[in-house]
Amino acid sequence: MDSCREMGVRGYLIDGEDGLVLMTSAADAAAIGARFGTLTFTRMASVRARELPDETRRLSRKVATTSRGRIDGCDGKTKIWGWFHPDRVPGREIQIFRGGERIGAVSTDVFRPDLFEAGVGDGVAGFICSLPDLAARRGDVTIRNLDGDLLGTWTDPAPSPAQEATPAAPADRRSVATVLGAGELPGAEAAGHYSADLGRFALDYFLVPGKTKRMIVFSPGFLDAGRFPYPYFQRMKWAQQFEDTCVFLTDPTLLLGNTQIGWFIGDRTTHYLPVVARYLETLAASRGTAPAEILFFGSSAGGFSSIALAAHVRGARALAVNPQTNGLKLHSPSQLTNTLRSCLAISSLVDAYDEYKDRFVLSEMLRRLAYVPRMTIWQNFYDRYHVEHHLLPFLHEIKDLAPTEELDVHIAARPDEGHEPPNLAVIKHLFWP
Numbered sequence: 258m259d260s261c262r263e264m265g266v267r268g269y270l271i272d273g274e275d276g277l278v279l280m281t282s283a284a285d286a287a288a289i290g291a292r293f294g295t296l297t298f299t300r301m302a303s304v305r306a307r308e309l310p311d312e313t314r315r316l317s318r319k320v321a322t323t324s325r326g327r328i329d330g331c332d333g334k335t336k337i338w339g340w341f342h343p344d345r346v347p348g349r350e351i352q353i354f355r356g357g358e359r360i361g362a363v364s365t366d367v368f369r370p371d372l373f374e375a376g377v378g379d380g381v382a383g384f385i386c387s388l389p390d391l392a393a394r395r396g397d398v399t400i401r402n403l404d405g406d407l408l409g410t411w412t413d414p415a416p417s418p419a420q421e422a423t424p425a426a427p428a429d430r431r432s433v434a435t436v437l438g439a440g441e442l443p444g445a446e447a448a449g450h451y452s453a454d455l456g457r458f459a460l461d462y463f464l465v466p467g468k469t470k471r472m473i474v475f476s477p478g479f480l481d482a483g484r485f486p487y488p489y490f491q492r493m494k495w496a497q498q499f500e501d502t503c504v505f506l507t508d509p510t511l512l513l514g515n516t517q518i519g520w521f522i523g524d525r526t527t528h529y530l531p532v533v534a535r536y537l538e539t540l541a542a543s544r545g546t547a548p549a550e551i552l553f554f555g556s557s558a559g560g561f562s563s564i565a566l567a568a569h570v571r572g573a574r575a576l577a578v579n580p581q582t583n584g585l586k587l588h589s590p591s592q593l594t595n596t597l598r599s600c601l602a603i604s605s606l607v608d609a610y611d612e613y614k615d616r617f618v619l620s621e622m623l624r625r626l627a628y629v630p631r632m633t634i635w636q637n638f639y640d641r642y643h644v645e646h647h648l649l650p651f652l653h654e655i656k657d658l659a660p661t662e663e664l665d666v667h668i669a670a671r672p673d674e675g676h677e678p679p680n681l682a683v684i685k686h687l688f689w690p
Contacts, residue, residue, distance in 0.1 A: 327339055329339075337398060338385040340367075348365050349381075351363060351365060355391060363385075363386040365386075368383070436452050438454050477559055530616070538570045558581050564632055574663075619651060
């Protein structure tokens with residue numbers, strides 16, 4: 258298990274005061290220092306390299322990207338920002354057009370820690386451009402290099418005059434749900450969408466009553482908000498394959514702001530996950546289901562939540578597919594930054610670890626509870642990032658907790674799937690072995 262010790266990462270970081278803290282190797286940190294000095298500046302904030310205390314080394318991660326660049330954002334008024342791989346930008350200069358007319362140029366010379374960590378050259382590939390003429394024109398924004406090659410396009414989302422005059426009213430997510438007040442539970446045979454008042458937040462879930470006393474709770478993973486508006490119940494079709502009661506959860510953390518992944522971490526005041534666990538245990542008891550007859554299932558972020566929920570419902574079991582076990586090692590720095598800022602009003606991984614480690618790091622949560630639940634982990638060997646940065650460190654970190662319940666790890670070899678979960682037929686035998 259020595260290979261779990263962060264895969265050779267030494268515990269250095271590049272710390273952006275207005276962005277994500279990340280870790281890298283000692284050699285990489287030295288290279289950054291040689292190029293930029295002790296204190297360097299992007300156009301947004303200062304960046305510095307320094308050594309970390311041992312206890313935060315578990316946050317280290319290395320990622321890779323096959324992307325060649327993109328426009329990350331455009332406010333449609335004065336600013337556009339993003340990055341392009343140096344190989345696509347000879348001379349590191351790009352031209353910006355709107356509606357076919359050239360309105361400016363800028364160099365791709367901003368150092369970005371996330372690009373450095375993802376292996377994009379030396380990390381100097383970003384751009385941030387302020388363009389006073391941006392709002393004065395209509396049409397798509399396009400970016401080209403000096404040779405005229407198209408690098409990226411931002412489509413103008415501006416509404417028509419009629420839309421501007423009569424904006425659509427936002428949909429009420431609770432309008433199609435049966436609202437349950439504090440302490441209320443659905444009837445024994447009442448299937449459907451419920452929104453339960455849990456005090457500081459409401460939990461939306463879909464209930465499909467079964468023929469047995471067993472209950473399967475499906476935890477949500479990443480939700481593409483552009484395709485699936487909240488609340489969206491993942492894997493609902495799977496209920497047809499089971500005779501057990503099925504409960505499909507949503508994560509109310511996603512309602513706190515600009516985030517699409519939440520692990521039920523909640524806000525600065527309330528950790529949502531223990532509250533949800535207590536409600537689900539009460540819901541199960543009302544249907545005659547004992548904790549030992551509850552299975553929490555999920556993949557990726559949902560795998561994290563399933564293990565965490567099982568830890569809070571003593572006797573329950575988790576089935577986690579390619580699970581995340583440390584939310585602070587999320588493979589997408591931008592998504593993690595959105596979650597930290599939206600939910601906890603912080604942007605630093607070190608701050609998140611210091612203040613909320615038992616919400617983000619499964620081993621810390623289990624250590625606080627002094628309990629390791631029954632669990633089965635199905636992991637694809639070819640999901641390398643989650644093997645190296647989630648599964649192996651997790652097993653290493655819980656060994657001193659001396660698990661006494663069943664802890665089964667199934668390693669599959671499915672090279673074409675990577676982190677994608679398998680279809681139900683592949684793993685159905687693991688639900689109730």
